[in-house]
Amino acid sequence: MIVVVDYGMGNLGSIMNMLKKVEAKALLSSDIAEIEKAEKLILPGVGSFDAGMKNLSTLGLTPILNKKVIEDKTPILGICLGMQLLTKRSEEGNLPGLGWIDAETVRFKFDDVQGMKNKIPHMGWNTVELVKASKLFNDMYPEPRFYFVHSYHVRCNREEDILAKTFYGYYFTSAIIRDNIAGVQFHPEKSHKFGMKLLGNFARFA
């Protein structure tokens, strides 16, 4: 059973529906007992970094998540803000992140980029280029593209944690993975067949 952690950030209808569509058993919950029993976890999220960390704390979820992910090595997939929360800190806020990945979250900066008319946030479909193999992208369609909406992106301190990159003014890390912990900056639940393939892989292989 996959537990999609409900910490009050963003509407989760599409995620639950896509999981249903790929025939993954999933439950939306903020209940510690249910999270404890999860075989896998998804940490979604739309909103600001501090609001996310604050909500996790207020709901008392941080300890159980730490136990499940760090001690029990439960596979977890962070989506959008969820991926950013996996890092140590963010330029967007003051609170520390979960810190499971040696990385920080920074704002898009285009001062050094010549002729950059691109705006912030990065919003729209964009190509995701894998830098290493992963079961998450098993049998993925050629030239995978996903839907992005974000103003901040993750910067990994360890190159081996980078799973995929995407170009928006410059290359930024669009997916990360380290052992049982993975994160994607894009929204699989808004990326039809590409998202379904990824979530299906997470359900089957992680």
Place this chain on the structure above:
Amino acid sequence: MLLKGQGLVKTMRFKDPKYVGDPINAVRIFNEKEVDELILLDIQATVDQKSPQKRHILEIASECFMPLCYGGGIRSLDDIRIILGLGVEKVAINTYAVENPSFVRNAAHEFGSQSIVVAIDAKEHSSGKYEVFTHSGRVPAKLDPVEHAKTMEEMGCGEIFLNSIDRDGTRQGYDIALISQVSHAVSVPVIACGGAGKLSDFGDAVELGGASAVAAGSMFVLHGKHRAVLITYPSLQELKEVLQ
């Protein structure tokens, strides 16, 4: 997709709505066809002075595996807040943007320009001049679409959804003159709508009209001169050929 009550409809020059099906079914089919983005417009909300049908929007948004923009009856920041919270990526404001332009500024400030689309419906007069209409094409606004688009850009809208009332449902091609006038007057992306009938129309809207994006309704939903209902969508390859 045009929503009237609970059902999807297609119009002809903004008149004679013809029922084409259930929105949830349509969304499921568009999911399969890998549509880039869906725009759902409730064409009855403002006319009936009703606020957006939140439960229905939630149902539709939950089924949508691609980004969704909702428009219809949006008149307050709370409306927008609620709709964005239902899993909708963007909102489109039409009538109220004409009645109260600074609402667009407030909305863009509160939610970010990227979430705020201004929809402009325009009709051509025999003089060759265009006029903006509100209330689903019923009320002349005494406003030139180019002037209105410029004002909306100043207010901070993220995109302009430009619809030709005359071409709507006709599948005779976009109104390139209208699209061109507006696209060249603003820097925000303009989404062309109204009249698409064949793939090459998409190329024309972009290359000749200067549109940043193209939208179609009847072309994907009705077929033949008897307007039979059949949902289709071109393949990625076909789209690449006309839009690259």
